[in-house]
Amino acid sequence: MTKPPGSLGVLEDVAAQLAGTAGACPPPLPEPAVVAVFAGDHGVHAQGVTPWPQEVTAQMVANLAGGGAVVNAFAAQLGAEVVVVDVGVATPVGPAAGLLERTVRRGTADLSVGPAMTLAEARQAVEVGIEVATTLAAGHGCLVTGDMGIGNTTASAALVCAFTGAAPAAATGRGTGIDDPTLARKVEVVTRAVARVPGRPATPEAALAALAELGGLEHAALAGFVLGAAAARVPVLLDGVIAGAAALVAAALCPAALEHALAGHTSAEPGHGLALHALGLRPLLGLDLRLGEGTGALLSLPLVASAARALRDVATFDSAGVTEK
Amino acid sequence: MTKPPGSLGVLEDVAAQLAGTAGACPPPLPEPAVVAVFAGDHGVHAQGVTPWPQEVTAQMVANLAGGGAVVNAFAAQLGAEVVVVDVGVATPVGPAAGLLERTVRRGTADLSVGPAMTLAEARQAVEVGIEVATTLAAGHGCLVTGDMGIGNTTASAALVCAFTGAAPAAATGRGTGIDDPTLARKVEVVTRAVARVPGRPATPEAALAALAELGGLEHAALAGFVLGAAAARVPVLLDGVIAGAAALVAAALCPAALEHALAGHTSAEPGHGLALHALGLRPLLGLDLRLGEGTGALLSLPLVASAARALRDVATFDSAGVTEK
Numbered sequence: 001m002t003k004p005p006g007s008l009g010v011l012e013d014v015a016a017q018l019a020g021t022a023g024a025c026p027p028p029l030p031e032p033a034v035v036a037v038f039a040g041d042h043g044v045h046a047q048g049v050t051p052w053p054q055e056v057t058a059q060m061v062a063n064l065a066g067g068g069a070v071v072n073a074f075a076a077q078l079g080a081e082v083v084v085v086d087v088g089v090a091t092p093v094g095p096a097a098g099l100l101e102r103t104v105r106r107g108t109a110d111l112s113v114g115p116a117m118t119l120a121e122a123r124q125a126v127e128v129g130i131e132v133a134t135t136l137a138a139g140h141g142c143l144v145t146g147d148m149g150i151g152n153t154t155a156s157a158a159l160v161c162a163f164t165g166a167a168p169a170a171a172t173g174r175g176t177g178i179d180d181p182t183l184a185r186k187v188e189v190v191t192r193a194v195a196r197v198p199g200r201p202a203t204p205e206a207a208l209a210a211l212a213e214l215g216g217l218e219h220a221a222l223a224g225f226v227l228g229a230a231a232a233r234v235p236v237l238l239d240g241v242i243a244g245a246a247a248l249v250a251a252a253l254c255p256a257a258l259e260h261a262l263a264g265h266t267s268a269e270p271g272h273g274l275a276l277h278a279l280g281l282r283p284l285l286g287l288d289l290r291l292g293e294g295t296g297a298l299l300s301l302p303l304v305a306s307a308a309r310a311l312r313d314v315a316t317f318d319s320a321g322v323t324e325k
Numbered sequence: 326m327t328k329p330p331g332s333l334g335v336l337e338d339v340a341a342q343l344a345g346t347a348g349a350c351p352p353p354l355p356e357p358a359v360v361a362v363f364a365g366d367h368g369v370h371a372q373g374v375t376p377w378p379q380e381v382t383a384q385m386v387a388n389l390a391g392g393g394a395v396v397n398a399f400a401a402q403l404g405a406e407v408v409v410v411d412v413g414v415a416t417p418v419g420p421a422a423g424l425l426e427r428t429v430r431r432g433t434a435d436l437s438v439g440p441a442m443t444l445a446e447a448r449q450a451v452e453v454g455i456e457v458a459t460t461l462a463a464g465h466g467c468l469v470t471g472d473m474g475i476g477n478t479t480a481s482a483a484l485v486c487a488f489t490g491a492a493p494a495a496a497t498g499r500g501t502g503i504d505d506p507t508l509a510r511k512v513e514v515v516t517r518a519v520a521r522v523p524g525r526p527a528t529p530e531a532a533l534a535a536l537a538e539l540g541g542l543e544h545a546a547l548a549g550f551v552l553g554a555a556a557a558r559v560p561v562l563l564d565g566v567i568a569g570a571a572a573l574v575a576a577a578l579c580p581a582a583l584e585h586a587l588a589g590h591t592s593a594e595p596g597h598g599l600a601l602h603a604l605g606l607r608p609l610l611g612l613d614l615r616l617g618e619g620t621g622a623l624l625s626l627p628l629v630a631s632a633a634r635a636l637r638d639v640a641t642f643d644s645a646g647v648t649e650k
Contacts, residue, residue, distance in 0.1 A: 001395070002385065002388055002393060002394055002395070003394075003395050003616050004501035004502050004615070004616070005502065006502060006615075007501060007502070007614065007615045007616040008395065008612075008614060008616060008620075009593065009612045009613030009614045009615065010612040010613055011612060011614070029402075050650075051650040052648075052650045053648050053650070055648055056647060056648055056650075059645070059646060059647040059648060060327065060645075060647060062645075062646070063327055063640055063645040063646075063647055066640075066645070068327060068638075068639065068640030068644070068645045069327055069328075069639065069640070069645075070326070070327070070328050070333065070635050070639050072638070072639075073631070073634045073635045073637070073638035073639050074631045074634065074635065076634065076638065077354075077627070077630050077631045077634040078627055078631065176329035176332060176650075177329050177330065177331060177332070268334065284612070285610070285628075286611065287333075287334045287335040287336060287609070287628070288334030288335055289332065289333060289334045289336070290329070290331075290332045290334065291328050291329070291332040291333060295333075299627065299628055299631060301627075302402070302403055302624065302626075302627035303610075303612070303624055305402050306398070306399045306402045306403065306624060309398045309399065309401065309402040310395050310398045310399065312398070313393075313397070313398035313401065314393065314394065314395050314397075314398050315388055315391075315393030315394070319393070320384070320385075320387075320388040320391070320393045320394075321384060321387070321388075322381060322384040322385060322388055323377075323378050323380055323381055323384060325375075325376040325377045325378070325501075
């Protein structure tokens with residue numbers, strides 16, 4: 001290519017990874033892309049870890065399905081599709097175009113007092129993610145993780161602590177923007193929950209058990225989504241701390257799966273950086289986003305597509321008649 | 326908007342700036358976008374500051390005009406146009422589609438031994454940039470800076486030192502990837518040149534004099550391009566260290582002009598970070614790019630467009646029926 005070696009920085013690694021995932025160089029463009037927004041509710045909401053009412057999850061699922069959320073605006077701008085997957089919203093949302101009803105249970109139990117879900121439910125939610133990824137991979141060149149669930153940064157922090165060994169105070173953040181007393185309560189809740197998980201999960205069985213103990217249904221589905229994308233050899237762009245926590249689960253279930261994942265961004269939530277560090281993923285964007293929905297991952301799509309495009313289109317020194325140094 | 330306050334991070338500042346530039350909220354989408362690649366040669370090439378032969382500038386201008394460079398691939402992917410402006414290439418490139426011939430002189434003089442150009446030439450090159458920006462602003466919603474010129478990181482480092490007070494060893498980098506002896510020579514060249522500029526330019530006259538003493542013709546044109554974009558109230562996305570150095574000149578000529586500029590990325594070249602810090606601009610991307618051509622700025626375009634799109638499209642809590650906390 002007519003450029004100095006290494007001059008495209010991180011995008012050279014992205015291009016190489018895409019070629020590896022596809023088993024072809026140049027790799028296909030990651031198009032069309034689709035964001036799968038996995039939605040679920042969290043029993044830990046009862047502990048007062050967020051000022052938002054739980055009903056907002058269902059309302060936002062309707063907003064996402066109706067095209068009114070930020071991720072819909074970004075998707076329209078960037079030429080991507082959005083599908084919403086109800087994997088565990090507490091109240092029925094009702095059928096809507098672009099909404100897949102895959103309810104495993106109507107919200108998790110309160111992770112601060114006991115297991116968030118059963119092993120069977122965790123497994124079923126993982127399988128939902130695999131199924132959605134497999135179906136979408138058949139018609140799309142890139143999968144993007146999205147999430148919606150009031151209370152899900154609490155479950156994410158707990159998963160990050162369990163899978164990385166991080167301290168709850170270091171991994172727990174302000175989510176949508178909570179005050180100091182709420183943050184203190186949130187750290188205390190995470191501390192109590194993580195204490196029930198003995199050591200970092202070293203086997204797939206232990207990973208599934210920790211997921212059931214601490215995670216959300218959308219975390220489970222997202223872990224499956226990452227596995228399904230890898231199995232289909234389609235690149236998957238990870239969003240924020242919810243996806244990062246889910247990717248830790250996916251890596252514990254099948255380490256090789258992460259070879260096909262890219263970290264779209266690093267969010268303002270401290271547990272996200274810890275998760276990415278543990279996964280060895282360098283985020284493409286750092287814009288202090290803390291919205292979720294898949295917004296940060298989706299914004300990285302043009303970078304990934306441009307990296308692939310450069311491999312395909314750029315002239316060589318020979319073909320362009322440019323002198324090499 | 327149906328999102329927690331502040332949750333779009335840096336993009337909220339971008340959206341507010343776009344609204345300010347347009348004098349309208351929501352602002353228009355920054356479309357269509359066009360990259361103007363200003364090309365020039367540098368007499369300092371004679372000092373051995375780069376391993377690339379000077380003829381590569383003209384060859385790459387032909388490659389850019391022919392659509393074979395990386396910025397062309399990125400532009401095709403991202404829906405932008407590319408125009409190339411010969412403002413000072415050492416050898417005639419010849420007419421080509423998409424190439425504007427605005428030659429002020431065929432390359433600068435060697436800045437290590439005397440002024441790179443006359444005051445009149447510097448002014449004329451600034452005016453080229455203003456003219457190109459004014460013309461392009463009439464049919465485009467976003468202007469993107471691009472540059473091509475073997476040796477131009479040496480002139481950039483000299484400008485950064487003169488306009489920020491930075492030490493030559495701190496501001497001078499490896500450009501396309503030079504070895505240690507070449508870097509030492511480059512620092513020495515920059516040190517000698519900057520010593521001829523007495524203090525940081527405090528007036529427009531002093532800024533033009535420093536530009537003529539140390540800059541390249543493409544730096545002068547890019548400074549004018551930033552001024553022209555501001556006058557036309559069209560946002561301008563700045564690329565790497567060449568644009569950063571030119572923006573320092575533009576800020577010294579007219580500080581208010583920078584209110585309409587966005588830093589697309591921060592490059593691997595150390596002088597770029599120093600320039601952005603002095604300008605108070607936070608870069609949107611940090612991908613360790615060091616290619617120039619406008620590649621880094623262009624990659625930030627989807628972020629800027631998405632920020633504008635969110636202001637336009639996203640539902641409110643009321644319209645979506647979502648409960649506020």
